[in-house]
Amino acid sequence: MFQFVVDVALRACDLMLIAVGMSAVYSLMKFPNIALAQYAAMGAFLAIVLQRAGLPLVPSSIVAVLIVGVVAVLLNRVLFERMLAIGSSTAMIGSLAVSMVISAIFLVIIGPSPARFNLEITRPLRVLGARITEHQVLSLGITAAAISVFAILLFKTDLGRCMRATATNNLLADATGIDTRKTKTAVVAISACLAALGGIIITMKGEVNIQTGLDLLLPVFSAAILGGLGNPLGAVGGAIVIAMAETLITNVNFGPILGQDLVFLPAAYATAGSFVILVLTLLWRPRGLFISEVKRV
């Protein structure tokens, strides 16, 4: 049973940072930036390349996260701001195109083989009957820390206040003297950094390949929508719900119903689970599970 909790937590932490980033960008820019899932893979690849070049893991991760932040700001200035001037759906399709281009760049530079960090291999620990590796524990810790820092930033700092003000009413925020363009740039950078960190965490637990970003897209998108797009901390809850659905669907034994010992749904159906949840939510609560309608005035 505790293994189930561990599995849900690990999967949720795969999705969480990227989903929070996506939601944060949406709250200010008013379009879901699909390229964010690719920023995650980009962060992981950069960190691996830097580690191979001789930097220790922690500095190479930090440098990779910062580089991705800069790339995101540049892309935003050069492409997304202009597309947004046309319309938010144009910007969204544009971000899809950008993520395809990024995929192609990975293929040319890194190749189709999966890449890993050079990490010490340790035997799994046993905690309350569940098995978990040190890297997995570490990844849960980093995720929790990153979310906490982001929450403090959002609710306790001036930048956070500017962000929330701009998100609630752009014009009014402008009128009160907030530099909304600067605020938006900050959010773009922060969300890209979160996504890159998310990608590095996923890779720390396993590996990254050119498909990683696109594979994450659907569950991350579901988590962000479930949490209420534009409500960054709602995405945390969204990620947990999606992770639960995915883990549950492959862990339920249908054997007793069918008169056999063990019958499981193929694991490839897990993403279908997240899609079903997404559709149900959109029907039942179109604005997501964790959004208070008052905020939307």
Place this chain on the structure above:
Amino acid sequence: MKRLLTYAILVAGLAGSAHAKDVTIGAIIPLSGASATQGEDQRRGMELALEKINVNGGVLGGKLSIITEDSAGRAPTALDAAKKLVTVDNVPVLIGEFSSGITIPVGEYIAQQKKVHLNVASTSIDVRKIKGDFYSVIGLDDVSGAFSAQDAIDRGAKKVAVIAPNNAYGQGIADAFAKKFKELGGEVAASIMYTEGQTSYRRELQQLEKSAPDMYVYTAYGKESATINREAFELGLTDTPWYAMYITMCTADSDPKYIEGQIGMDLNYVGPSGADYQAAYKKQYNGDFLSTFNGFAYDAVMMAAAAINKAQSDDPAAIAAALAEIGKKYDGVTGEIAFDDEHQRVTQPYLKLKIASGKVASN
């Protein structure tokens, strides 16, 4: 009189040249792409065979040569190459490809064109469906699956969980394994066909774990296998024995730490008569075998040459008839080669192997 002599010489010369005839056969192998290492190894095997044949008098009094085409590991490229070899180069015999998914369409085309096709690497039982003069020099997975089942039983397994790729190869070998294993009184508690190309197989492994087997049996391609082995280790599943079908393929890309102690089987690529060949290979290429597949390519070329000489013709039908005759019992470097009614190799020797100190060793 003088003129008569000239005619006689001319006729004799013509007859002689008609008799001493160079023969060209074709090969399609993956010289680039995911299986390029194995493809290069196949090329080496064929090159060694060619040298040996031509030193020992060639075929039909002339020389044998091979036109090699790259499949790039893609079926469309391989089919284009097959069309070129058949229509432009007019080869009577074709050798190749590597993966079953490519050998099957190429084989269908070669059968349509009524040429002889020698399969030297593809082990899916679906190749049986190819009609015409299609011969497999390598044992198919009904044989290897049964061998693995017997081996697992011999090593004390009673209840196993099986994981294999969800394709013609994986389904074929998993079915063959399960059939034989149940026959021998064992229980297959869980059997999972995984989707290729995923970044994680954790969920599949956890499903397998629920069946509480006393041995895990698996087969997977290099990179996917690396992920499976790592995640099995992380989930603590490696406390139970792991049995790898085609262990060199399964462990090629895995970190030695994850696979230490694994047991399994693989093709015995050097038969009782293969020692000279192995020595020749080492001398020519300054190193050990690149993969397990060179010997089969070598045997295929040797058998083709023998068949051409026996038939005294480069006509595909005559070669096929001679090949069937030779294939009743042929002593190849990969062991004894004998074909069944469907032209598939009957007995394929296998090795029982294990991973000790990070290396494949005999068990």
